[in-house]
Amino acid sequence: MLRLREIVLGGIGAALTGIVLWTLPNLVQSWEWKTLDLRFQWRGAVSTDPNLVLIEADDESAQTFGRWPWRRTVHAHLIELLADQKARAVVYDVLFALKGDPLEDRALQQAIDTAGNVVFPVAVRLLEKRAPYAPDHSGAGLKWQGLDLPPEAKRYFLANRAIFPLARLAEHVAGLGHIATNRDADGIIRRVPLLVNYNKKLVPSLAFQGVLQYLKIPPQNVVPGKNTIRLLDVQFPGSTVKRDIAIPVDEQGQMLINYAGRWSDTFLHASMAAVLDRPQAGETATGPSVTLEDKLLLVANTISGYDAKPVPMEKDFPGVGVHANIINTLLTESFLRETSPAFHVLLVLFLSLATAQVLAIRYYTLQALFVAILFAGYAFAAAFLFQSNLVLPVVGPLTAIAVTTLWVSLYNASSEKEAADMMKHTAEMLSGEKKKVEAEIENLSRDFTAREQEMDALSRQYRQEKVQLEARIRDLRLHTGLGPALGRLTEPSFQECREHGIVTLEESVVQTFRELKQVAPNASSVLLLGESGTGKELFARALHRLSGRTGRFIDINLAACPEGLVESELFGHVKGAFTGATSDKAGRFRDADGGTLFLDEIGEVKPELQVKLLRVLQEREVTPVGGTRSYKVNVRIVSATNKDLKEEMEAGRFRSDLYYRLNTIPFTLQPLRERPKDIELLAWHFMDRYKHRYQRNINGISKKAMEVLKAHTWPGNVREFENVIERGVTLAEGNVIQEKDLQLKGEMEAAAVSAPAKASPGNRDTSFLETLRAHRFEINATAKQLEVSRNTVASRFKGICFQRLVENNGDCAQAARSVSGDGSDYDFVLQKLEEYYQNLVKGSETWTDVESAVADALKRSRNVPTAYHPAIAQLVRDRFARDHPPAGSV
Numbered sequence: 001m002l003r004l005r006e007i008v009l010g011g012i013g014a015a016l017t018g019i020v021l022w023t024l025p026n027l028v029q030s031w032e033w034k035t036l037d038l039r040f041q042w043r044g045a046v047s048t049d050p051n052l053v054l055i056e057a058d059d060e061s062a063q064t065f066g067r068w069p070w071r072r073t074v075h076a077h078l079i080e081l082l083a084d085q086k087a088r089a090v091v092y093d094v095l096f097a098l099k100g101d102p103l104e105d106r107a108l109q110q111a112i113d114t115a116g117n118v119v120f121p122v123a124v125r126l127l128e129k130r131a132p133y134a135p136d137h138s139g140a141g142l143k144w145q146g147l148d149l150p151p152e153a154k155r156y157f158l159a160n161r162a163i164f165p166l167a168r169l170a171e172h173v174a175g176l177g178h179i180a181t182n183r184d185a186d187g188i189i190r191r192v193p194l195l196v197n198y199n200k201k202l203v204p205s206l207a208f209q210g211v212l213q214y215l216k217i218p219p220q221n222v223v224p225g226k227n228t229i230r231l232l233d234v235q236f237p238g239s240t241v242k243r244d245i246a247i248p249v250d251e252q253g254q255m256l257i258n259y260a261g262r263w264s265d266t267f268l269h270a271s272m273a274a275v276l277d278r279p280q281a282g283e284t285a286t287g288p289s290v291t292l293e294d295k296l297l298l299v300a301n302t303i304s305g306y307d308a309k310p311v312p313m314e315k316d317f318p319g320v321g322v323h324a325n326i327i328n329t330l331l332t333e334s335f336l337r338e339t340s341p342a343f344h345v346l347l348v349l350f351l352s353l354a355t356a357q358v359l360a361i362r363y364y365t366l367q368a369l370f371v372a373i374l375f376a377g378y379a380f381a382a383a384f385l386f387q388s389n390l391v392l393p394v395v396g397p398l399t400a401i402a403v404t405t406l407w408v409s410l411y412n413a414s415s416e417k418e419a420a421d422m423m424k425h426t427a428e429m430l431s432g433e434k435k436k437v438e439a440e441i442e443n444l445s446r447d448f449t450a451r452e453q454e455m456d457a458l459s460r461q462y463r464q465e466k467v468q469l470e471a472r473i474r475d476l477r478l479h480t481g482l483g484p485a486l487g488r489l490t491e492p493s494f495q496e497c498r499e500h501g502i503v504t505l506e507e508s509v510v511q512t513f514r515e516l517k518q519v520a521p522n523a524s525s526v527l528l529l530g531e532s533g534t535g536k537e538l539f540a541r542a543l544h545r546l547s548g549r550t551g552r553f554i555d556i557n558l559a560a561c562p563e564g565l566v567e568s569e570l571f572g573h574v575k576g577a578f579t580g581a582t583s584d585k586a587g588r589f590r591d592a593d594g595g596t597l598f599l600d601e602i603g604e605v606k607p608e609l610q611v612k613l614l615r616v617l618q619e620r621e622v623t624p625v626g627g628t629r630s631y632k633v634n635v636r637i638v639s640a641t642n643k644d645l646k647e648e649m650e651a652g653r654f655r656s657d658l659y660y661r662l663n664t665i666p667f668t669l670q671p672l673r674e675r676p677k678d679i680e681l682l683a684w685h686f687m688d689r690y691k692h693r694y695q696r697n698i699n700g701i702s703k704k705a706m707e708v709l710k711a712h713t714w715p716g717n718v719r720e721f722e723n724v725i726e727r728g729v730t731l732a733e734g735n736v737i738q739e740k741d742l743q744l745k746g747e748m749e750a751a752a753v754s755a756p757a758k759a760s761p762g763n764r765d766t767s768f769l770e771t772l773r774a775h776r777f778e779i780n781a782t783a784k785q786l787e788v789s790r791n792t793v794a795s796r797f798k799g800i801c802f803q804r805l806v807e808n809n810g811d812c813a814q815a816a817r818s819v820s821g822d823g824s825d826y827d828f829v830l831q832k833l834e835e836y837y838q839n840l841v842k843g844s845e846t847w848t849d850v851e852s853a854v855a856d857a858l859k860r861s862r863n864v865p866t867a868y869h870p871a872i873a874q875l876v877r878d879r880f881a882r883d884h885p886p887a888g889s890v
């Protein structure tokens with residue numbers, strides 16, 4: 001598709017071409033002629049009309065007849081001879097203008113007279129277009145045979161200064177023809193004026209006159225026109241058809257000569273000497289036999305050095321050759337046809353548009369290739385069409401391609417530069433814009449961050465206020481149930497307790513806290529007593545915080561820690577001290593340096609360790625296991641136990657010196673069952689905690705459920721209470737925790753069952769046991785994975801041991817195997833199991849009735865989950881039975 005851009009560019013290319021051609025017409029024309037010559041040369045020789053025979057006064061003839069000019073009797077003799085041979089027309093290109101020997105002239109006159117078909121030349125001078133015309137009277141008195149001059153031929157060449165043959169000869173020839181040539185600027189003869197205006201009569205060229213004679217065309221049948229000279233009713237020898245022939249000529253009556261080829265390659269030649277030498281009828285001696293009968297014979301002088309003329313193929317072409325080619329062009333009707341100027345313009349326009357289109361291709365190499373193809377293609381087309389005698393203009397069209405290529409390339413280059421400049425400018429502009437936008441983005445982002453921070457602060461504030469409001473709502477709710485006691489919550493001591501995680505409404509608890517706060521800044525040891533789950537660790541942590549000590553709070557559960565490792569856990573070890581000590585370990589004492597060490601379950605410490613502990617506490621320095629160096633430590637000792645430590649001391653199981661050292665300031669925490677006011681408060685407190693943790697929409701506890709909570713004795717104290725509420729939150733189907741969700745009734749009932757073995761929570765134990773086994777019965781690691789406290793893990797493990805003992809009829813080995821699983825920790829489990837059992841049944845023999853023994857055991861096992869209480873009761877009963885055999889039995 002030709003786009004408007006290409007049309008405009010191509011149009012301008014065509015216009016520029018027009019300007020170039022118009023300003024340099026002569027140059028253009030001379031190059032155009034050169035391309036015509038090239039086409040002649042490229043085409044080579046073409047066949048000529050066989051009816052045209054050249055008889056030449058050549059160098060061979062000159063040897064016979066001597067130097068030119070020859071005697072006129074020789075010419076007379078030849079003309080006679082040709083007449084004898086029945087030549088149809090003889091063009092005798094020799095100008096007998098001067099008088100010769102009268103006898104000879106007469107003989108010549110008689111010969112042409114007799115022949116009757118001889119055409120003689122007349123020399124004229126062609127006038128330049130604008131040259132003043134001077135009438136010429138050279139032919140005055142001659143019986144002149146010129147054609148009439150029609151108006152259409154008024155632009156035909158004017159001629160004057162005619163040189164005629166001798167009048168006596170001129171009046172006897174069949175016709176006269178001019179021999180003027182109109183050379184082009186480069187001197188080459190390409191055209192011939194077929195008719196010239198001499199004294200207002202049209203004189204045919206010698207060759208044209210010969211053809212008219214040959215074809216016997218009367219003067220009235222020659223019609224000169226503007227672009228053609230028409231010959232009417234032409235009948236070629238041997239043909240029966242008469243037809244008109246239109247000879248293309250320019251406005252000056254000139255015809256382009258269609259040269260047949262090089263002189264030596266074209267026409268039938270006969271040497272005059274040879275023709276004269278063989279006067280016998282109709283045969284010549286040179287070359288192949290040529291019949292002269294009915295031929296058009298062209299007789300001329302071709303002796304070297306005479307009359308050489310430049311023509312397109314050769315510089316030294318014999319003058320007669322020009323006549324021969326004119327005759328041949330006319331006889332063969334192989335007229336060279338030039339295209340019209342309008343066609344020329346269209347061609348230039350078309351090629352300019354095509355070039356512009358080609359230059360619209362993106363790649364330069366393709367552009368160059370296509371332009372070259374267009375150029376060569378047109379040149380080839382011109383050469384090819386010349387074979388059909390069509391003369392296409394070459395210089396104009398090729399100039400159009402070249403000029404358009406140059407112009408469009410320059411235009412493209414300049415617009416590319418312009419585009420590049422513009423792009424550069426745009427890029428600079430954009431980069432400026434980019435910087436501006438970036439700065440704006442940065443501002444916005446800074447603003448955004450500030451707003452975000454503001455939002456965060458607001459949201460934090462919102463959350464805090466929400467929590468406060470929720471707490472307030474909760475407190476208000478409690479108000480309804482707790483009555484005036486609730487008002488205490490707002491008192492500073494109660495609030496401070498709360499800040500340390502101690503939720504209570506009990507004055508006794510708050511009082512303990514107050515005292516704790518009082519002793520906190522001292523370094524003295526503190527002993528926390530109380531049942532399991534009463535909050536001893538909670539108070540220990542509060543104490544640490546209140547103490548203002550900068551070190552860490554480090555805790556260790558001495559009951560849960562494997563016996564063999566307790567020492568190293570407390571005092572540390574050096575690398576290689578025992579198998580598995582792959583690196584130095586500082587130990588809890590050193591970890592707690594500057595802070596607080598919480599020794600939980602201190603009542604479980606073996607006598608040997610009690611000694612070491614005492615030494616450390618006295619000397620305030622520790623020596624790692626396997627090491628020699630000791631380290632000073634500044635540690636606040638807080639210990640806790642759910643045992644009656646005094647009793648232990650009195651029984652000799654706990655060293656008194658250690659007891660007194662630890663018991664500097666004792667605190668006893670009340671069991672939950674003695675703090676009824678806390679039940680409802682803690683219920684709300686834990687409900688609130690777990691509903692958020694589990695994302696449950698719970699907003700209350702049913703009255704019935706609350707009654708059950710209050711009625712329960714809570715042997716596991718706050719820890720058990722917390723677990724029950726957690727269960728209630730997870731199991732609640734609506735948004736109020738119901739009695740059944742607590743599952744407290746089942747536990748209580750289970751505890752009451754005397755043979756609980758089958759009702760054991762064995763299934764629930766399986767996954768717990770698997771976790772324990774996976775951690776090689778390491779309480780800490782298990783607690784960490786299950787996300788529960790170490791106490792929970794330790795007490796449940798204890799309960800499971802009791803449960804398995806019952807299931808295995810008191811067989812410790814069997815029970816230990818079932819607990820340890822694959823047996824890899826069998827020894828450890830067996831040791832623990834036996835220890836637990838011994839502790840459970842100790843003093844059994846001292847009880848007088850079984851129920852008191854069971855009650856005592858259950859009291860001591862308060863920290864063991866209630867689910868295992870039936871198993872405990874069973875074990876105690878069995879033992880009691882063994883220790884108190886019925887009277888009479890052995």
Ligand SMILES: Nc1ncnc2c1ncn2[C@@H]1O[C@H](COP(=O)(O)OP(=O)(O)OP(=O)(O)O)[C@@H](O)[C@H]1O
Nearest residue numbers: 501502503531532533534535536537538718719791
């Ligand atoms: N007054 C309380 N307010 C809120 N939570 C409490 C209170 N008392 C105890 N708890 C919670 O009950 C659980 C058990 O407390 P803690 O571990 O301190 O008891 P303990 O006496 O050290 O138990 P053990 O003797 O078995 O080690 C903890 O989750 C603790 O936060």
